[in-house]
Amino acid sequence: MSGQSVSILEGNTFVVSDRAGNVSATLTEAEGLFAWDTRFLSRWVLTIDGKVPNVLSTDDLHYYEVQFFLVPGTGTIYVDADLSIMRKRAVGSGFSEDILIRNESPKPVHLNVHLEAAADFADLFEVKDAQPKKGELYQGVRDGRLTLGYKRGTFNRETYITSTAPATIDAQGLSFDVNIPAHGEWSTRIEVEISLGPDWIPATVDRARGGADGGHPARGKDLKKWLEGSPTLHCDWSPLNGIYIRSLVDLAALRFHPRVISELGALPAAGLPWFMSIFGRDSVITSLQALPFVPDLSKTTLRALAAWQGTRIDDFRDEEPGKILHELRYGELTAFEERPQSPYYGAADATPLFLILLDEYSSWTGDYQIVRDLELEARAALTWIDAYGDHNGDGYVDYQKRMETGLENQCWKDSWNSILFADGSNSKLPRATCEIQGYVYDAKVRCARLAREIWNDPELAVRLDRSAAELKARFNRDYWLEARGCFALAIDGDGRKVDSMTSNIGHLLWSGIADEDKAARCVEHLMGDKLFTGWGVRTMAEGEGGYNPIGYHLGTVWPHDNSIIAWGLTRYGYRKEAAKIALGILQASVFFLDRLPEAFAGYPRSLTQYPVEYPTACSPQAWATGAPLLLLRALLGMQPVGNRLLVDAELPERFGWLELLDIPGAWGRADAFGRGRIPVDLDRLEATLLGSTAAPKAKSRPVEPVGST
């Protein structure tokens, strides 16, 4: 995403434009109106008398609404513009745009206002991979509206454009012959609607509520309710308050209620622009991160993923009974089975992660009904782990795509070249990455508890406990690289240990699979210069053969990865280290205007002073949005214990006083407090940029950080 683009979104509909509000997409650029994985508008350009106005300012009013202030170019700084142009756009199932032109001069003006419109109906995969269309595009004026369409057999997508002001409409757009008196104004509302064929009723918002203004109050109210229902944060380190609110708002923006699930609630879509859909791994991890703040996301995620759990062997979709999906898409390529996402099941970690979320959600909320409701699905997931997850019989869950269209890597580092040896050479399939074994271990330990306490199946509990213990013992033997002092990234198809040093070892702390002595050595690496940049832990250590600070999974810093690592460090008692990572990531967030991207470059902080953007990172992206929330949980040491919330805060000194109020859970609502006591030596010259602990330490507040239940 370019820093010059502006995005608004609602559900899985989003509009990406330039800062003037125009869309001039090429096949490879993610500009346009997108919905249901299809681009319904690829060109949308406003001109006044044939010229594109200049931008004065662009304001993101809400995640679903933006306004653009423009003036005609006069060609010289010595001549004032005498027209003000305002475009206000709100996205719903399509979008509405209010255009207002004010004549600031004492003379009447005559203008030709033109909106050029076109749609290429590109599948999002076509935009991403620059593929041509196979069907037929058409345009025309029907019933007084501009219709842009695409047809491939029975597959039909259309865009309809109407205006409240009289317009001359042709296949290329809408023209307005406008006369504005002196100091007068002219306005129109444009409605852009989409159709996925007669049997897809486009999702809700705008038409039913009367366009941009009509949809606004309902969405505004919904956002207000969302924020009011979340815990309240007060921190002396002022940037954290903004980061926290930004995370909650972005999480609200990414909520998604696809019509293919029955649940009334929403689950998080993975990220803008490429991943506005259901993803097993992303939805689970985001739900885990957000659990202490907005637990309902987890509930919907669990039920939605259970509803689409695999039931059969399907090579095209990498589906197996009990497996949790990776991705569900709705576009043309999926419809014609040129892509397998209907849904696709190529994720080896989503299934154990689903089980982990089931346990974590029920522990946090005390909602054990869902554990009873999903017992069959949980058992099927456990069966998948043992019966289908291990392709080569070595006792470890691994992955290997069965068709060319499948994913090469089916772990969270899913780029094709992420699982490299230290010499930079690629490993062979099937690959059993280390963090997946950790997730499996954790899932079995957690499900043993559920079997014992909820499912009344002590035999299963014993079997799972035994299996988990045996896995832990084997893993610590088979994956350990004594010479490097860390765990192997993976064991590959040749049975070789993939010996690159990576951030994956941090996930092993979260899952608890690492022996204490080995964990200690991993922590040294995680906090050492090879992995820790000063902002966060790199995906791959500097000095490895494949290392590249701007390689997608080869050296960049991923905020969600770091939040999981910090959680793992907390689990093993490395609180100072967790605080250091948390502060680094949160400080980086300030440079990204409180919105962490999916990933940023892994250059040393001492070299760049600023975190450097990764070129094609999604933003907002769900698990990056969730990262500050999980970091807060880790720093506050929040853990549910029965119907009580245990708080054991260890905060960076810079934070000063921090309080998180009204945390929802099995206890009803509880508060957590903490005072920054851990000196973290990260920033020097950035101090003024990153904010200091502005507020004095309040004497009236408790001296010791205390938890409240």
Added chain:
Amino acid sequence: MSSISPGTPNAKVPQIFQRLAAQGQSATLRRTNGSYEFDIVDGGQWFIELVNGRPTIREKIEHPDCSVTINAADFVDIAEGRKNLVTTFFQGRIGLTGDLAFALTFRRLVPVAA
């Protein structure tokens, strides 16, 4: 219906519904209740009630949760596992009114590719 040859898609439709009704409860739909109307082009109109994942053929259901319009060949291909219900719907080959999520649960009542 007299012109229908045995083995043609429209002749198979009744057999498929009878088989569906005889198969008993689908475990994965054990908490799912609702009703389908199938308007099968040259294959008749069929009503299925699903109670805790157990399908039953009904003479008529006044207000089904979803109404599905499909041609007989596509229906038979889906029901016999040669076509995927989800992608067939995404292609626009299936007409649907009502609850889409419920309609797509039908994939769990039929074998393999659906």
